[in-house]
């Protein structure tokens with residue numbers, strides 16, 4: 001198990017646009033494993049490559065249901081709207097009120113390199129949208145309607 005140091009805003013890596021993964025090799029699988037370990041150790045609901053200094057389009061997500069690992073995730077359809085409070089392991093001590101799509105359709109690759117497509121709603125949809133933002137160098141304070149330093 002390898003737990004990585006999570007980069008904290010304003011680390012410039014967090015603002016870079018991540019590159020797509022071209023080849024799922026042993027190095028990428030190792031990164032995924034480390035992201036998983038790091039997410040669980042930090043008690044996060046999701047983690048994106050740039051948060052551990054890897055500018056590649058990889059996310060891991062687990063809002064308490066089951067683990068999803070998506071390589072080159074892409075939102076292909078959105079529906080509805082939800083708003084709620086969000087935090088981020090890279091922006092400690094801050095919370096923001098954000099609007100997100102209520103339901104999304106996502107495609108990408110699983111760790112075996114197979115194409116996957118899935119539908120997510122509510123919290124899972126929110127976490128996936130948050131993590132994909134990281135891949136584009138966007139942190140939640142950029143989208144928040146208001147920011148707070150407590151969780152209410």
Ligand code: ZN
Nearest residue numbers: 087088089090
């Ligand atoms: Zn985040």
